[in-house]
């Protein structure tokens with residue numbers, strides 16, 4: 001296994017490590033609506049940050065903004081020390097969308113060979129490419145399926161191929177949009193073990209969205225979203241404690257109820 005520590009390294013001044021992602025007054029307009037409003041948060045390097053919230057609250061939009069594929073973004077959004085979408089970030093950020101983006105008429109290995117060649121073209125990188133392809137197949141536990149056509153894989157296997165593609169360049173920041181949707185409990189557990197391995201052993205910063213609240217407990221830190229805003233930014237234990245709840249799900253529901261009550265009060269005083 002490679003063991004290149006990228007993030008979490010203290011600043012030369014000895015201060016805390018710089019955030020992997022930092023947003024200030026981040027607003028995104030889609031159609032005629034502000035779907036993210038005035039967000040301020042930072043993502044710790046080398047840790048797993050979960051982005052949680054109900055369907056439509058803006059998780060994918062926020063991830064797209066972080067990887068630089070979202071239009072109409074205003075405010076400040078810095079990623080690994082550059083403005084989001086900066087060309088220097090391309091090899092440093094891995095992104096897995098909800099829909100697997102791989103070629104179904106190629107085998108698992110052919111897909112990875114192809115994307116590895118896009119990342120590191122040329123004969124002189126041949127050995128590095130081969131090493132990266134073997135490493136990522138191993139990471140996602142698909143060694144027994146390397147010569148299987150992607151079109152004949154199950155949904156869970158397909159999403160693991162997508163993840164392997166994102167891991168090819170050993171990204172410092174891995175952005176994962178609902179990677180465990182539709183997976184069985186064993187696969188979900190294996191994927192979460194992989195995320196923890198990546199954070200702990202390679203120093204990878206993982207930003208992962210989910211609307212499954214039990215996955216929240218597996219994150220180091222959580223950003224809870226509701227209707228384009230961040231409702232809470234805390235550790236799972238911190239959220240449970242400050243809301244007096246037994247689970248993150250109960251904490252989230254309590255925060256939603258509080259926010260709804262505030263909204264109603266504001267409506268009635270207008």
Ligand SMILES: Nc1ncnc2c1ncn2[C@@H]1O[C@H](COP(=O)(O)OP(=O)(O)OP(=O)(O)O)[C@@H](O)[C@H]1O
Nearest residue numbers: 030031032035054055056057058059060061062211
């Ligand atoms: N092309 C678009 N034009 C206008 N509004 C859009 C567009 N795409 C998404 N939206 C709206 O933006 C909001 C946020 O969508 P987004 O996909 O980011 O939510 P999400 O939290 O990722 O949802 P899910 O969990 O279902 O994937 C939603 O209300 C959605 O209706």
